Structure formats: structure tokens, C-alpha cells
Amino acid sequence: xxxxxxxxxxxxKRYSPFKELPDDLLHxxxxxxxxxxxxxxxxxxxxxxxxxxxxxxxxGAVETYRRNGVLYNRLSEGGIFAEQGLLRDKTVIxxxxxxxxxxxxxxxxxxxxxxxxxxxxxxxxxxxGDTQRKKSGVLSDKNSNELMSSEVxxxxxxxxxxxxxxxxxxxxxxxxxxxxxxxLLIVADQSKDAALxxxxxxxxxxxxxxxxxxxxQQKVAVVMTTExxxxxxxxxxxxxxxxxxxxxxxxLPVLEEGKVLGIISIADVIRYESQNSLYIVSSIFRxxxxxxxxxxxxxxxxxxxRMVNEDANSRMIGAAMAVxxxxxxxxxxxxxxxxxxxxxxxxxxxxxxxxxxxxxxxVTDQDNALVLxxxxxxxxxxxYFAALAQFVCDGLAACGYSYCSGDIMATNSQWRQPxxxxxxxFTDWIxxxxxxxxxxxxxxxxxxxxxxxxxxxxxxxxxxxxxxxANPDFLACMARNAISRTPPLGFFKDFVLENDGQQNxxxxxxxxxxxxxxxxxxxxxxxxxxxxxxxxxxxLAVKAAGILPKGRADDLLDALEVIAMVRxxxxxxSLQAGRAADNKVKPExxxxxxxxxxxxxxxxxxxxxxxxxxxxxxxxx
Amino acid sequence: xxxxxxxxxxxDPLQLLSNNWQKTMQQLELSTKDARLxxxxxxxAVAADTALQEVSFVALDFETTGLDPVRDGIVSIGLVPLTxxxxxxxxxxxxxxxxxxxxxESSVIVHGITxxxxxxAADLELYIExxxxxxAGKVVLVHHLPIERAFLxxxxxxxxxxxxxxxxxxxxxxxxxxxxxxxxxxxxxLTKQSQPSLRLADCRQRYQLPAYQPHHAxxxxxxxxxxxxxxxxxxxxxxxxxxxxxx
Numbered sequence: 001x002x003x004x005x006x007x008x009x010x011x012x013k014r015y016s017p018f019k020e021l022p023d024d025l026l027h028x029x030x031x032x033x034x035x036x037x038x039x040x041x042x043x044x045x046x047x048x049x050x051x052x053x054x055x056x057x058x059x060g061a062v063e064t065y066r067r068n069g070v071l072y073n074r075l076s077e078g079g080i081f082a083e084q085g086l087l088r089d090k091t092v093i094x095x096x097x098x099x100x101x102x103x104x105x106x107x108x109x110x111x112x113x114x115x116x117x118x119x120x121x122x123x124x125x126x127x128x129g130d131t132q133r134k135k136s137g138v139l140s141d142k143n144s145n146e147l148m149s150s151e152v153x154x155x156x157x158x159x160x161x162x163x164x165x166x167x168x169x170x171x172x173x174x175x176x177x178x179x180x181x182x183x184l185l186i187v188a189d190q191s192k193d194a195a196l197x198x199x200x201x202x203x204x205x206x207x208x209x210x211x212x213x214x215x216x217q218q219k220v221a222v223v224m225t226t227e228x229x230x231x232x233x234x235x236x237x238x239x240x241x242x243x244x245x246x247x248x249x250x251x252l253p254v255l256e257e258g259k260v261l262g263i264i265s266i267a268d269v270i271r272y273e274s275q276n277s278l279y280i281v282s283s284i285f286r287x288x289x290x291x292x293x294x295x296x297x298x299x300x301x302x303x304x305x306r307m308v309n310e311d312a313n314s315r316m317i318g319a320a321m322a323v324x325x326x327x328x329x330x331x332x333x334x335x336x337x338x339x340x341x342x343x344x345x346x347x348x349x350x351x352x353x354x355x356x357x358x359x360x361x362x363v364t365d366q367d368n369a370l371v372l373x374x375x376x377x378x379x380x381x382x383x384y385f386a387a388l389a390q391f392v393c394d395g396l397a398a399c400g401y402s403y404c405s406g407d408i409m410a411t412n413s414q415w416r417q418p419x420x421x422x423x424x425x426f427t428d429w430i431x432x433x434x435x436x437x438x439x440x441x442x443x444x445x446x447x448x449x450x451x452x453x454x455x456x457x458x459x460x461x462x463x464x465x466x467x468x469x470a471n472p473d474f475l476a477c478m479a480r481n482a483i484s485r486t487p488p489l490g491f492f493k494d495f496v497l498e499n500d501g502q503q504n505x506x507x508x509x510x511x512x513x514x515x516x517x518x519x520x521x522x523x524x525x526x527x528x529x530x531x532x533x534x535x536x537x538x539x540l541a542v543k544a545a546g547i548l549p550k551g552r553a554d555d556l557l558d559a560l561e562v563i564a565m566v567r568x569x570x571x572x573x574s575l576q577a578g579r580a581a582d583n584k585v586k587p588e589x590x591x592x593x594x595x596x597x598x599x600x601x602x603x604x605x606x607x608x609x610x611x612x613x614x615x616x617x618x619x620x621x
Numbered sequence: 622x623x624x625x626x627x628x629x630x631x632x633d634p635l636q637l638l639s640n641n642w643q644k645t646m647q648q649l650e651l652s653t654k655d656a657r658l659x660x661x662x663x664x665x666a667v668a669a670d671t672a673l674q675e676v677s678f679v680a681l682d683f684e685t686t687g688l689d690p691v692r693d694g695i696v697s698i699g700l701v702p703l704t705x706x707x708x709x710x711x712x713x714x715x716x717x718x719x720x721x722x723x724x725x726e727s728s729v730i731v732h733g734i735t736x737x738x739x740x741x742a743a744d745l746e747l748y749i750e751x752x753x754x755x756x757a758g759k760v761v762l763v764h765h766l767p768i769e770r771a772f773l774x775x776x777x778x779x780x781x782x783x784x785x786x787x788x789x790x791x792x793x794x795x796x797x798x799x800x801x802x803x804x805x806x807x808x809x810x811l812t813k814q815s816q817p818s819l820r821l822a823d824c825r826q827r828y829q830l831p832a833y834q835p836h837h838a839x840x841x842x843x844x845x846x847x848x849x850x851x852x853x854x855x856x857x858x859x860x861x862x863x864x865x866x867x868x
Contacts, residue, residue: 004699004715004839007831035708035843037830037850059831101829101854103847106707 005030011058015078017125020591025119034106038098045096051085053106060102064094083126086112121591152240152254153233156262160185165197169209169223170216172200183251183263186224196260198224201251230255241269242323245282284327290395297400300324301575304362308572314564315536318359325355326450328399333451336391344381345373349451356448358534362571363581366401367408367443369415371456376418385416408443419456423463430467433477442481445522446533465529475527479616482519483609487512490599494588510583513563517605520612535560556608559601566598640864642666642788655781657750664757666788669864673853674705676863679755680762680846682838683772684732686720690771694720695745696734699838700755701846705859708846713839714755717742732836746780760867764821764845766791788867792848796824799856824848
């Protein structure tokens with residue numbers, strides 16, 4: 001196509017995010033550009049003015065300011081400004097003044113919106129912009145998908161209404177009427193820090209009092225529910241919904257560090273509910289056979305792609321995939337128990353690795369194990385649990401979670417042991433650390449109970465925290481392993497550039513990015529006795545503990561998001577193209593912007609590895 | 622259009638120029654017979670005391686087969702509307718014109734428009750109407766006014782047998798004024814230094830405007846429009862009356 005605005009087109013071709021645009025969009029854009037000249041010192045945009053165009057510096061220099069007059073950014077040829085205002089309400093947020101005599105290109109708002117909607121790279125660029133904006137932008141909750149991105153605390157409308165356990169049922173009902181609430185939290189006594197002992201809901205009054213024909217002067221403790229299902233305030237709304245579904249309850253107390261912040265009801269969740277992708281999880285529990293479960297795995301892939309397209313961040317996607325994976329396991333275990341009968345002794349099914357960390361993606365091995373009751377007798381019970389493990393692992397494989405190549409699965413009798421044996425395993429690993437052995441067993445240090453006696457998983461986690469503190473050599477070994485896989489230096493043309501100057505065609509972004517980052521963060525987290533398993537949460541705890549140099553934890557948070565999102569986007573692209581997703585990333589498939597941010601992220605990881613080496617020199621062989 | 626040297630300009634057909642363009646245009650409307658021209662003159666001109674910020678401009682550039690406005694012809698026309706605040710490059714127009722004389726090699730080298738390119742083009746007569754519509758009521762900006770005015774005058778005269786004139790602002794003449802005035806200009810004249818170059822690209826460089834590939838009609842028109850905005854920003858004000866600048 002021949003266009004008349006040749007100089008404009010040629011200019012756009014030289015600068016991101018325009019040079020990445022496909023030709024037709026680039027031509028369309030060039031044809032819509034208008035131009036203005038601004039003498040040095042003259043204002044270009046004033047705060048609060050209506051905004052009609054994205055501004056691009058053609059020549060000269062421009063400064064943008066915060067409302068309070070503090071410099072926000074300085075831009076030279078090729079720099080864009082006013083994008084934040086366009087993304088919000090089309091008024092000027094950061095006023096701009098010509099620093100030098102400047103020629104400005106105006107790209108009309110409608111054209112900007114078209115580019116923003118139709119071009120992912122452009123959208124990323126204008127949202128994340130430069131390094132400064134990347135820092136504030138990457139982890140911000142820009143997401144429109146409320147259910148996926150909202151944390152439970154946002155649903156809390158008011159403080160929970162509490163009542164002491166020695167009050168009567170009638171008093172409880174009067175209080176509920178007075179406060180117009182459908183549930184009350186029951187506390188041990190009237191004191192300020194009284195322990196939470198139960199919950200009373202409308203349903204309890206109906207079922208346990210009226211239907212049972214009890215006296216209204218009964219103590220409220222008689223009708224309350226004592227097995228409380230609670231949720232932490234930072235968990236996502238969809239997790240609240242899953243909990244309600246799972247336990248068939250309509251109210252969830254919301255906790256912050258063990259203290260009750262408030263209560264959310266199913267009505268609160270329904271108000272937020274809009275996402276059909278969540279139904280996968282609820283439908284998992286309705287499937288009656290492995291074959292039926294298997295049919296859901298294709299929906300899981302499209303759910304993954306949809307979340308990526310809806311701009312979910314890596315934390316949400318990881319959590320959603322992990323919740324789904326956990327639900328598959330839970331349903332498979334229910335089905336196994338239906339088929340094999342009730343277990344002869346209690347057990348706990350463990351998820352390990354990425355699922356335990358809530359960082360599961362679409363391509364994942366099943367890493368799992370069984371913890372059995374100490375009364376387990378191999379002669380009597382071995383067959384049952386071997387069959388149970390086989391059923392679950394085969395079922396998971398059928399649903400797309402391939403068998404673990406390292407044989408870390410409940411089908412391996414080594415990983416199907418009574419609690420005391422597991423306790424001994426961890427004692428051995430921690431007290432007699434061996435780098436080589438820990439390479440293979442490192443995965444057990446991210447564990448979570450998903451079914452059965454999940455408190456055993458907590459016990460094991462507590463044991464780990466306790467023993468690690470007393471055994472510094474263990475952390476030194478873990479640190480050595482954590483730096484064994486290093487990120488590349490960056491990219492050159494269409495190659496992955498290694499630190500020694502070598503060039504490769506592709507990059508395993510899990511091996512060279514997300515995995516070493518998770519390993520590194522695990523070492524720091526274990527060193528401070530942090531109980532979280534999620535890398536993001538571990539990093540927050542590490543940051544709060546102040547063991548990293550100032551600013552490094554924030555850098556790592558950014559790097560984590562950048563690397564994880566590149567991996568996630570690549571997988572989503574493959575799925576959309578009808579290919580199997582993997583962890584391979586080819587530089588030619590990355591945008592200039594992705595390369596730039598990835599390189600920065602790799603650099604941050606590399607610094608962090610050097611710091612880890614410095615903090616844990618040596619380590620027993 | 623800067624490859625023309627001043628002494629090569631042979632014709633000065635324009636006797637009726639005055640500063641009162643409003644009145645001139647009204648008179649021309651009455652004396653003109655061609656309907657296209659009549660409509661053009663009817664649109665008229667703004668009053669000479671109109672502030673620059675109130676005026677609608679059009680930047681205009683021609684590429685030609687040579688240097689002689691009588692013998693040579695126009696091969697392309699570039700137009701860009703603008704105001705002091707905004708150059709509407711998105712509304713740029715261009716016409717490829719088939720001249721009545723053969724393209725000569727030296728001009729083809731300049732503007733790059735070849736015989737095959739104009740094979741599909743029509744005679745200027747076909748473009749007179751849209752061109753006049755685009756210019757109607759506007760003040761026209763050019764760099765080196767005598768050329769554009771003479772080529773258009775002769776192009777229209779030879780086809781409609783009537784004259785076309787209208788108010789124009791010459792960015793080259795403005796620039797010459799700036800370089801000759803003031804202490805710097807006075808010193809230059811006193812010491813008989815050669816005048817600085819008034820070529821479009823050189824004028825633009827004085828305002829730190831970017832270098833463009835010259836001799837493409839729309840690019841040159843945009844270049845002229847940008848230069849004008851810079852000149853006004855540096856030397857005039859938004860309230861300067863347009864009559865001070867046009868001729």
C-alpha cells in the first residue's frame with residue numbers, strides 16, 4: 001500500500017510500540033497522525049483537560065509531571081506520553097511541557113484504542129511503558145476479571161457481629177434481627193480477644209432449634225456449628241466459592257493472622273460471580289468416572305487461555321490451575337474410595353512442587369505422595385493403598401497430568417509411607433544434608449495436603465521449619481543446588497545469548513527461569529522459617545524479614561512476574577495455535593519488549609543467585 | 622521546489638496583488654466567468670486583521686517538469702490543512718498530474734515521478750476543481766511563493782483562460798526577513814557576508830525540525846507547515862494579524 005505520510009510512517013517504524021505493529025495497522029496509524037509544534041517552555045497538556053490523542057515526541061524533548069508538580073518523566077524522540085490518561089477517563093493525568101522546541105505527533109484516541117484492543121504487544125507496552133512504570137505496573141491489579149483478581153477481604157462489608165457462647169438462642173436471634181445479618185460468630189466470652197468457638201446461621205436456627213423443637217432459652221452453643229471453615233483475607237474470591245461448594249456452607253469467617261476480620265456469605269460471592277471458567281472446578285466434583293473427568297481437561301486448557309487473554313497475572317493463573325489440579329486429585333480419591341471401599345487406616349494425600357506452591361501451569365508433571373497412619377501394616381494394608389495410588393495416578397495421567405519422570409508419585413512405595421517414616425525422611429534430609437541427594441528430594445520441601453488427614457502435612461511442614469533452623473549446613477546445600485541452574489544473559493538477534501557468549505536457538509524458560517527463581521526463594525524462605533509455600537508469598541515474607549539488600553525483594557517480585565508471564569503467554573499461544581504447550585521459548589517469538597524485560601528479569605535473578613552464593617559460601621559435599 | 626534559482630524566474634504575471642485580499646477576492650468573483658473559479662472566489666478571504674490563531678491554512682507544494690512556469694507543467698500536488706495548533710497530516714491530499722510537456726530526465730531525478738507513474742494520471746484540468754475546493758477560504762502556505770503562484774496561475778490560465786490568485790504566505794520570504802533583520806542581519810549586511818541558505822531543509826534545521834526526504838509533494842507540504850508553526854512560535858504570536866504575513 002502506498003501512503004502519502006511517508007515520513008510519519010518511517011518514523012513510526014523506528015520506535016516501539018509502533019515498530020512491532022503489523023504493516024496494515026502501522027499504515028492505518030501513520031495516516032491518522034496529526035502534528036503540532038511547541039516552543040520550549042510551552043505547555044502541551046494541562047491537568048484535567050480532555051485528552052484526544054496519544055502523544056509521540058517526533059523531535060525535541062518533553063517533561064511530564066505529577067499533579068503536585070514533581071517530575072514524572074522526561075521523554076525524547078520516540079517517547080510516548082498521555083497513554084495513562086487515555087487508558088483511564090480520557091483526561092490529562094500527567095501534564096506535559098515542551099522542554100525543548102518540540103514537534104509532537106498526535107495519534108487520535110480512537111486509533112489508540114484500536115491498537116490497544118487489537119495488538120497485545122502494543123497494549124503491554126503502553127501499560128508497562130518504561131522501567132519505572134514497569135515497577136509500579138507489573139504487579140498492580142489492572143485486571144477487569146473481578147472474581148479472579150479480587151481478594152476475599154474486598155467482599156467484607158462490615159465487621160463480624162459476635163456473641164458470647166453463654167448467650168441464649170433468643171438473644172442470638174434478636175441480635176441478628178437488630179443487625180440484620182444472617183450469621184453470628186460465637187466467641188468464648190465477652191473479653192476483647194476471646195477465642196472464636198463457632199458460628200450460628202439462619203439455617204442453624206431453623207434446623208437445630210425450630211425443627212428440633214428446642215427451647216428458645218437454650219444456650220447458643222447448643223445450636224452453633226463448631227467445625228469452622230474459614231478463609232484467609234488474601235485468598236481469592238473464587239477460592240472462597242470453592243470452599244463453600246466443597247463444604248456445603250454459606251458463610252465463611254475471613255481471617256487475618258488468625259483473627260476474624262469479618263464474614264462473607266454466598267450471596268456476597270454470587271454478587272461477584274461472573275466467571276464460567278470456575279465451573280470447571282465445581283463440575284469436577286460432579287463427574288462420576290475417570291473418563292468423564294478426562295473430558296474436562298480440554299476445558300481446562302481453554303480456561304487457561306481465557307485467563308491469559310483476560311490479563312490475569314501469573315499468581316492468579318497459577319492459583320487457578322493449582323486449585324483445579326487439587327480438585328482433580330480430590331475427586332479421583334473420592335472415586336477411588338467409592339471403588340475400593342473406605343481406607344483401612346487414615347491417610348493424607350500430598351501434592352508436591354508447583355501445585356503445592358500454587359504455581360501450577362498447563363504443562364505439568366504429577367508430583368505426589370501418600371502419608372499413612374502410623375498404624376499402617378504393610379501386610380494388611382499395602383494392597384489397598386497401592387491400588388488407591390494407582391487409581392489416582394492413572395486418573396491424573398488420563399486428565400493430562402503426565403507421570404512424574406523422577407517417579408515421585410504415590411505409586412512408588414518409597415513415597416507411600418506412614419507418618420513416622422516421612423518424619424524420618426525429613427530428619428535425614430535436613431540433618432545429614434547431601435547436595436546430590438537433595439537435588440532429587442528438593443521437591444518435598446514444597447508440600448501440601450490435599451485430601452484426608454491434611455494436618456499431617458502441616459505437621460511435616462512445621463518439622464521442616466524447626467529442623468532447618470538448627471541445621472545451617474542443610475540451607476548451604478539447598479543454596480548450592482539453587483544456583484546450579486542459571487539464567488541466560490539475554491538475547492542477540494534471534495538467539496539466546498549465554499554468559500560465555502554462546503548462542504542457542506531456544507530457551508527452556510522453566511529450567512532457566514521460573515525453577516531457579518523458586519529454588520532461590522525457597523532457600524531464603526526456609527531460612528526465616530516462613531510457612532508459606534507460594535513463591536510470591538514467600539518473597540513478601542522474605543522482604544518483610546529484611547534479609548535481602550534493600551529493593552532486591554521488589555526486583556525479584558517483578559522478575560518473577562515477567563518470567564512467569566512470558567512462560568504462560570508462550571503456552572497460551574501454543575494452545576491457541578493447536579500445538580501442545582511446552583516450556584520452550586524461541587527468541588524470534590518474543591517481542592522486542594518481552595526480550596527487554598526478560599533480559600532485565602534474568603539479570604535480577606543472576607544478581608540474586610550471586611547474593612545467595614555469598615550468603616551461603618561452601619556447604620558440606 | 623528549491624532547485625529554482627531566482628534569476629531563472631521569467632514571468633511575473635501578477636499585477637493585481639494587494640494586501641486587502643478580502644476586497645480583491647470579491648472583485649474577482651464578479652469578473653470571473655468560470656463557475657469553478659467563481660465558487661472559489663465566493664469563499665473569499667479572511668480580513669487582514671484576523672489573528673493567526675483564527676485562520677485556517679493549507680500548506681501547498683508542487684513538483685514540476687522544470688523551472689519555467691510557462692513552458693513546464695505540474696506533475697504532483699501535495700496539500701495539508703492546518704491551524705496554528707495542529708497540522709492535519711491525516712487530511713493530507715495529493716494528486717498525480719499528467720503534464721502537457723514531456724518529463725525531462727533532470728526533473729525526474731529530483732522528484733522521482735516517472736512516465737509510468739503518470740501514465741494513469743489525468744490532465745491538471747481535471748484536478749482544478751478539487752484543488753480549488755481544498756484551498757477555498759483558506760490562506761495558502763508555500764515555501765517560495767513565486768513558483769507555486771506562477772505555476773498554478775499558468776496552469777489554470779492555459780486551461781480555463783482565466784486567472785487564479787489568492788492570499789499566500791511564503792515561509793521562505795518570512796525566513797529571509799528574520800535573517801536580514803536584527804543585529805545579526807545588520808552585521809551580516811555590513812560585513813557583506815553571504816545570506817544563509819533559505820532552502821526548506823536549511824530553514825527547518827534552524828528550528829531543530831527533523832530532516833525529511835525532499836521533493837515528495839505531501840512531505841514538502843507537511844515540512845512547510847511545520848516550519849510555519851515554528852516560525853510563528855519563535856517570531857510572532859497567535860494574535861499577530863494575518864495581513865502582516867500574507868501577500
